[in-house]
Amino acid sequence: MRLTQFSPIKFSLVFFLATLLSACGFHLRGDYDVPEALDTMSFTSYDQYSDFTRIITRQLRMNDINIVPPAENIPNLHLLSESLSDRTLSLYQSTRAAEIELTFSASYRVTIPDIGDRTFTTSVTRSYLDNPLSALAKSVEQDKLEDEMRHLAASQIIRQMARLKANIEAGTMNLDKDGNKITTKELHEQQQEQKKQQELGSDLSNSDSVD
Template identity: 55%
Template sequence: MKAFFSLKSTLRLLSVALLSLTVSACGFHLRGTYMLPDEIAKLSLTSFDQYGQLTRLVKSQFKLHGIEAVPPSATVPNLHLISESNGERTLSLYQNSRAAEYELNYSVRYSITIPNKASKTFSTKVTRTFLDNPLTALAKSVERDMIKDEMREQASRQILRQMARLTATIEALDEQELEAKLAEMEDTKAEDMPVSGTSASYNSTNTVNTEEVSTVEPGTEVGTSQP
């Protein structure tokens, strides 16, 4: 019985190892809980607020998912945090028309640039509900700030999750690049091929028919020969 479980564990380990090798061979690696493409194994981070809380949280996500943060360069993919915004709307009211429940919104706009391929802009949004209580105004103020911090942290996780979806985008860009190169090769090949009837050389011979002309002086009879 023990030998059976040992064999089963060995087969399971071999299956996991084989799956890992297959995934690595395809150009993707598991980093943290997401499968991120190799193109962003090294990534530079720029931000509208280089020392803000959101920037620090995204850097922490880099470390968590094994992404090496490097200085910005023309040859390195870049994640740029464009802006963040907070909003709220009233969901319900007390009998005295005072707001009782709010919906808090937190949005982040960012762009990802892959050298020699493309630059795309994305956005992520986090929504939470908040129940206000005028009798505990101070405690509710602290709670609101804590909720905003949690929303900001969740947004940083969602950014990494959306980056994992870049796989399809990169593959599409690679296909477009390949198709463009093939089309360029076809155009070059068509230009190099000779056009029928334009490059052939012709040896033309000009034939001049000459006729012997006899000059007859005036007063001279022209005789006709009898057959």
């Protein structure tokens, strides 16, 4: 059997690429460099048994975050709500929905002792074709899409927590994504918009329960 060996040139090239990726801040999937202040935190949810709660818990652990019981001196991530909505993008000639867009939204609050708390929202959108001739395949595809969207939303939550480093250093949660201080008016507008999103999520959940 012929063995393949790395030449010095190939080895140097691999080493150079690895160094370059490290220098530019490349991270493996699931690693968002969460601030040390959030290495240990509690996680609570409006529904401790939902699939999304389970997925977030897994994401936290994948990022080496130690989950502990809630306490006044411990940072907390609280899932406020989640919702799934859909809308028709296109129709068949028979006026039956052909392409459907799904949107998964979630609202959550991050609380850091001695700094404050702030509510965030995240959403993921995907679309799929509604084939009337394969109802089972459509159902399986939709279930997979919904699961994928929940995983992506959970990753976005962890990514947002990684961006809180500037807030922690500034000692306030009222900073935007660029590190600029948010005015009272802007903060109020954001809170009103987030409240609408929460109410919408609650309405959709109640509608699903009735159905």
